[in-house]
Amino acid sequence: MLSKSTMEIVKSTASILEVHGKAITTVFYRNLFEAHPELLNIFNHANQAKGRQQTALANTVYAAAVHIENLEAILPVVKQIAHKHRSLGIKAEHYPTVGEFLLKAIKEVLGDAATDEIIQAWGEAYGVIADAFIQTEEAMYKEAEAQEGGWRYFKEFEVAKKVLENEKIVSFYLKPADGKKLPVYKPGQYITVQIEIPGEKYLHNRQYSLSQAPGEDAYRISVKREDEGHPNGVVSVYLHEQLKEGDTLQVSAPAGDFQLEMTSTAPVAFISGGVGITPLMSMFETLATTDANRKTAFIHCARSENYHAFGQEIDAVLAKMPNAKYFKLNSDEPNGIINREFIQQNVAEGSNVYVCGPVNFMEAVINDLYALGFTESQVHFEFFGPAMQLELKA
Incomplete structure (x- = not known):
């Protein structure tokens, strides 16, 4: 448990991290990889090059600071990131190294503003946050190993x-x-x-x-x-x-918290853009064998007709689901965009909606869903890359 004074210091510095978080995490990764280049065998180089990993870490650190008195509030984010860490083979022994270089980066960016008292408070807070990740990830490793044919790493x-x-x-x-x-x-x-x-x-x-x-x-x-x-x-x-x-x-071993809700009887809608169709295919095919009569809408947008995939498989699933409809849109054609009006006309009220695709695509679709009255508990989404914040207006 953190002391009250430690939590107050961390909360009081949250605004600083909101402003300087990206600069801190950029310095952090630069120094970390210079000292430990072997970690480049774990991290996604593309996400580093695009700045997505730096942004994701900055968002996570800021969220932890804001909710330091009630870290359970960020438990969904912790679990989402822990799934990614478990999938990448992150180990408990990596966390002290990360903590060391994160504190050094805070000091390097903030200079004299990062007093010894602030650095000590953040060191204590990091220990608590790291422990939450370590315990969550270890439970996931054990679960993956316990399955028939399962394995670790x-x-x-x-x-x-x-x-x-x-x-x-x-x-x-x-x-x-x-x-x-x-x-x-x-x-x-x-x-x-x-x-x-x-x-x-x-x-x-x-x-x-x-x-x-x-x-x-x-x-x-x-x-x-x-x-x-x-x-x-x-x-x-x-x-x-x-x-x-x-x-x-x-x-x-398979990981991830973007999963089809198997116990609900509500209508289902799948909305995908481009290669974002891939996890939704798994869900769609599963419904055909577990709940074939469920009212289902599958809406997919690709750049053009040549960029659509899984046509025969989708037709085979539709043949098994009498209450399912498939909508194939091409963004290079007039009226080929998934907009609010299209969603309102083709997604049943009260549906559980699963969205996957490019970030800008998902922001537009999810914000349209919220504007139409769908709730956060009804809208589920996944994007490719590190956990990061979308510009959503729930």
Whole structure:
């Protein structure tokens, strides 16, 4: 437990962190990787290059400062980040190193304003926050291991099949190299693939949604090929052009809190943009086997007709669900955008809505849902990248 004086100091410095948080976390990552370059085998280089990891950490530190007297208020964020950490193989021994460099970064950016008293208070607060993450992640590791066929950290998988879905997306069917049974996952979850690319100094980790319903003998991920020079391009180009059937890579156990609510009887709506369709495919296929009569709307927007994927699979699911409708939109055509009017006309009142796609797409869709009266408990979303704040107006 933190002392009252410590909590007061942390709360009083929250406004400073709100202003200087991004500068602090930028310095933090720079110094951390200079001293411990081996950690670049864990962190996503693309998120670092785009500044997303720095922003995510700044948001988390600020939220912790604001709620230091009641950290349970940020428990949903802690769990979301813990899922990502567990998927990446973050260990308890990493936290003291992170704490050391975070405090040094606060001191470097704030200078004399970061008094010894402030640094000491933040050191104590970090210890409590880190402990919450360590305990939460350890429970997740144990849960992943306890499943039949489960494991901790990473395990070798073989590419059993590689399928072209459209001119930008390729699906990879991954099976355990040891031939053991696959643990069941929750519809909407993701795995991390850890890749050693020839000529690259460090390992690359990418989290990809599982794009089919659980229960199959392989995990399927569906990867969009990014252009050369794009921060994500080095991995997606390698997967598309060099990874072959029979090759192996390291895979983490499924993780993530973006999951289909299995007990609700309310109508369901899936709204996706681009490759954001992948976790929703897993949910959609699952509904067809668990609750085929559920009233369901699946709305998907792609850049053009050539960028749509999973057409035959969607048709097969629709054939099993008499109360389901699929809407295919192309953003390069007139009226091809998912706007508030379209949502109002095609998403049933009281639906549980699942949204996934580019950040700007999700901000627009989710804000439209809130404006139409949908509540935070009804709107569920996932985006690709570190946990970060969307500009939402609930």
